[in-house]
Amino acid sequence: MGLLDGKVAIVTGAGHGIGRGHALELAKEGATVLVNDLGTSLKGEGTGRDADLTVDLITGRGGKAAANYDDVADFEGAGRMVQQAVDTFGRLDIVVNNAGIARDATIWSMSESDWDSVIRVHLKGTFCPTHHAVNHWRALNKAGEDVSYGRVINTTSGAGLVGNFGQANYTAAKAGIAAFTMTVSLEVFKMGITVNCIGPAGATRMAASIPGAGIEAKEPDEFEEWNPMDPSLSSPLVAWLASDKAGHVTGQVIRAVKDEIVHMEPWSNGATIRKAGKRWDPSELTGLMNADIFHSRAPGLRY
Numbered sequence: 001m002g003l004l005d006g007k008v009a010i011v012t013g014a015g016h017g018i019g020r021g022h023a024l025e026l027a028k029e030g031a032t033v034l035v036n037d038l039g040t041s042l043k044g045e046g047t048g049r050d051a052d053l054t055v056d057l058i059t060g061r062g063g064k065a066a067a068n069y070d071d072v073a074d075f076e077g078a079g080r081m082v083q084q085a086v087d088t089f090g091r092l093d094i095v096v097n098n099a100g101i102a103r104d105a106t107i108w109s110m111s112e113s114d115w116d117s118v119i120r121v122h123l124k125g126t127f128c129p130t131h132h133a134v135n136h137w138r139a140l141n142k143a144g145e146d147v148s149y150g151r152v153i154n155t156t157s158g159a160g161l162v163g164n165f166g167q168a169n170y171t172a173a174k175a176g177i178a179a180f181t182m183t184v185s186l187e188v189f190k191m192g193i194t195v196n197c198i199g200p201a202g203a204t205r206m207a208a209s210i211p212g213a214g215i216e217a218k219e220p221d222e223f224e225e226w227n228p229m230d231p232s233l234s235s236p237l238v239a240w241l242a243s244d245k246a247g248h249v250t251g252q253v254i255r256a257v258k259d260e261i262v263h264m265e266p267w268s269n270g271a272t273i274r275k276a277g278k279r280w281d282p283s284e285l286t287g288l289m290n291a292d293i294f295h296s297r298a299p300g301l302r303y
């Protein structure tokens, strides 16, 4: 008995890396997987049939899978992908939004296309599949079906939660995905659908592209033993969030890195000053901000 027997999942960007790890894990737990991948380079250029590689791995291990080659950030394409899962496998239970690209550059040398393409693939590429999947579940729900099996699992990054030098486009998109998760979880709450966000890590081509990191890209199925760089170390968390056991968990951001699972606390109010219904004068803020808000510590800079 697997945790996901009888369920149908879409995993985007699952031809390689972290997405491949999720697809293999979901299939191992009994889910049938629609493996999406546009087959691009790290920078989002070109197309290919990379989804087939993961489909072959799943079917070779006795699982059930099919490939989809749509661009997740193409509104119509994402709609076709959702429809393909329903038409091919008869239902849809789980959407894992994982596809991503990177075009790192400091703010002064980042081009307009570096910005637009990274925001598009990550942020719009999370919106489009979620929109179509939720509409699929909503139509069933309106017709009287209990759709509380519905699961959306998005992908942020530690960098998106705290910032990272040279990644203004990527971190803005990843922080946006965390906010998107919280908002959509509220909107679908009444239907019992859950929307959560994971923060993975691993020695993928994306991680290997970080200058000076000394990381060699390796696929999850190339690791034979537990290894802190294995890109599939967040996949058990994804499988659990996708299961009926996690129906009470929604709107959460959870990182799974190496052997740790860390619940990320959302933005929350810190030190506060008040002026009893009166407008602040900028000149009085120097002393108050330093003493009562920053407690005389230099705020912000980590480098």
Ligand SMILES: NC(=O)c1ccc[n+]([C@@H]2O[C@H](COP(=O)([O-])OP(=O)(O)OC[C@H]3O[C@@H](n4cnc5c(N)ncnc54)[C@H](O)[C@@H]3O)[C@@H](O)[C@H]2O)c1
Pocket (backbone or CB within 6 Å): 012, 013, 014, 015, 016, 017, 018, 019, 036, 037, 038, 039, 040, 041, 042, 044, 050, 070, 071, 072, 073, 098, 099, 100, 101, 121, 125, 155, 156, 157, 158, 199, 200, 201, 202, 203, 204, 205, 206, 207, 231
């Ligand atoms: N590798 C890490 O350490 C790390 C850390 C935090 C977050 N992440 C996130 O994990 C996710 C997976 O990254 P990865 O490291 O496995 O990268 P990867 O480059 O190995 O895999 C990404 C896959 O997405 C596919 N893809 C790109 N654009 C697409 C599109 N428009 N439509 C469909 N597929 C598309 C690519 O073809 C590729 O196979 C990304 O969202 C990334 O931001 C990775």
